[in-house]
Amino acid sequence: MTAVFPPRQRGECPSLSKPMTTGDGLLARINPINGAISPADLAGVAEAARRFGNGLLEITLRGSLQIRGLRPDTVAGMNATVEALGLQIRSGLPLDVAPLAGLCRNERADPRPLAEAIENQAADFAPRLGPKVSVVVDGGGPSMLAGVKADVRLTALGATTWQLAIAGDANAARFVGTYEAEWAVQSAVSLLRAIADGGRKTRGGDLLLTYQDVQPPVKPRKSEPSRLHPGDITLLTDNRFAAVVALPFGTVSAETLIAFSVEMQSLGITEFRLSPQRMLILLCPDEATARAALTRSDPHHLIIQQDDPRLRIVACAGAPACASGYFNTHALGRDLAANPPDWLDGPFLLHLSGCDKQCAKPAGAHVDVIGVPGSRKIVANGIVLPPDFSDRLTNIPPMQRAS
Known part of the structure; x- marks a missing residue:
C-alpha cells in the first residue's frame, strides 16, 4: 500500500520519516548530529535524492539537509538508504550548537x-x-x-x-x-x-511579559557575534583546517553534489559539517588541502568568496522545480548575479519567491519579488527602491503553473 502524507499545518517541521507536502512533491529533512557527514555519505544521500526524489537538495538557514521531490511511493526507499548509511540523525528537541x-x-x-x-x-x-x-x-x-x-x-x-x-x-x-x-x-x-x-x-x-526568572539578572553585556564566510580557512584545535563554501540559493543538484563530494574525498577530506546560512564546512587535513578544496569548489559553481553577489539573493526552489512557482527564481537570481546592478550591493537582501507562500522569506531588511499568475509583484517592505529596480526583473518571462 502506498503511504499517504496529509498536508501539514504551517509550523510543523518535516523529517525523513514524516515528509512535508510542497509544490514539487514531498520534502524530507535530515539533521546529522553536529552537522557531521562524510563526503561518501553525502554522495550517498545525493544519489538517493536523484533516485527517489527530483534530484534537488538544499542546506537551510539552520544548517539542515533537505531532499526535495519525493513521492509517497519513494519515501520508504529514501528512508532505507539513509538508514543503511548509518548516519547519526538528531531527534527530539531542536537544540543547535555551532558546526565547529x-x-x-x-x-x-x-x-x-x-x-x-x-x-x-x-x-x-x-x-x-x-x-x-x-x-x-x-x-x-x-x-x-x-x-x-x-x-x-x-x-x-x-x-x-x-x-x-x-x-x-x-x-x-x-x-x-x-x-x-x-x-x-x-x-x-x-x-x-x-x-x-x-x-x-x-x-x-x-x-516576554509574564516570565519571572529564578535569579536576578546581571547587567547585560553585548557580545559581538562572529561568523565564518565563504572562502574562509581557519585552523582548528585538532590541527585540521576548516574551509568554507556556500550553496547558491541554498540549492544544489544531486549530480553536482556527488561529483563535488567524490572530488573532496580524493583530496583526503573525510568529514563535512553542514552549517547554518546554507554553507558547508570542509574539514581538511592541512592548509594546502583546504586551499585546493576551495579552488576545486569553484568549477562546481559553489560560492567561495564572501562578496559573491549570489549571497545577496534569497530564492525558493521556484519553477520548474516547484509546481507552485510562477517563475524561475534561480534563473532570475543567476542573471542578476552574473551582471549585478549597483543596488544588489545595498543594505537589503533580494528575496525571490515563486509564489505567495514565500517559503524562503528571510529575516532582516529585504525586498520581496513574488510570483503571481502571469506576472510578478514587488513588495518593498518600507525600503526606497532605486529607479531601475523593476527593469532587471523583466528579463525572464513568467511561467504558468501546471494545473
Whole structure:
C-alpha cells in the first residue's frame, strides 16, 4: 500500500520519516548530529535524492539537509538508504550548537556540555513543546548561529559565564540574565518548561511579559557575534583546517553534489559539517588541502568568496522545480548575479519567491519579488527602491503553473 502524507499545518517541521507536502512533491529533512557527514555519505544521500526524489537538495538557514521531490511511493526507499548509511540523525528537541563546536580555537566556551545538560533535563517535558520550539547554545566563536532564531538562546561571554535571552536571533532576542554555567542550564530549562506549560502553540516570545526568572539578572553585556564566510580557512584545535563554501540559493543538484563530494574525498577530506546560512564546512587535513578544496569548489559553481553577489539573493526552489512557482527564481537570481546592478550591493537582501507562500522569506531588511499568475509583484517592505529596480526583473518571462 502506498503511504499517504496529509498536508501539514504551517509550523510543523518535516523529517525523513514524516515528509512535508510542497509544490514539487514531498520534502524530507535530515539533521546529522553536529552537522557531521562524510563526503561518501553525502554522495550517498545525493544519489538517493536523484533516485527517489527530483534530484534537488538544499542546506537551510539552520544548517539542515533537505531532499526535495519525493513521492509517497519513494519515501520508504529514501528512508532505507539513509538508514543503511548509518548516519547519526538528531531527534527530539531542536537544540543547535555551532558546526565547529569544540574545534574552534577562539571559541569562548565549548557549548556541547551545556546543550547535553539542557537536553537531558528537558527530556521529561520536551514532548509537550511545539514542533518549532528551538534552543541555541552558542560558544561565542565564529559559530554561524547569530542569524538563527531560537526561543531560548545561551551565548558564552567567557569560559564559565553565559548570557541567556529569549525569542529571536543574536540581535533581536530579549535579554534575561547572565549566569554561571550551572545556573544558565537551570534557567534555560525553566524557560522551556514554562513554554511547555503554555501548550504546543506557545513560543518563547509569549513569555516576554509574564516570565519571572529564578535569579536576578546581571547587567547585560553585548557580545559581538562572529561568523565564518565563504572562502574562509581557519585552523582548528585538532590541527585540521576548516574551509568554507556556500550553496547558491541554498540549492544544489544531486549530480553536482556527488561529483563535488567524490572530488573532496580524493583530496583526503573525510568529514563535512553542514552549517547554518546554507554553507558547508570542509574539514581538511592541512592548509594546502583546504586551499585546493576551495579552488576545486569553484568549477562546481559553489560560492567561495564572501562578496559573491549570489549571497545577496534569497530564492525558493521556484519553477520548474516547484509546481507552485510562477517563475524561475534561480534563473532570475543567476542573471542578476552574473551582471549585478549597483543596488544588489545595498543594505537589503533580494528575496525571490515563486509564489505567495514565500517559503524562503528571510529575516532582516529585504525586498520581496513574488510570483503571481502571469506576472510578478514587488513588495518593498518600507525600503526606497532605486529607479531601475523593476527593469532587471523583466528579463525572464513568467511561467504558468501546471494545473
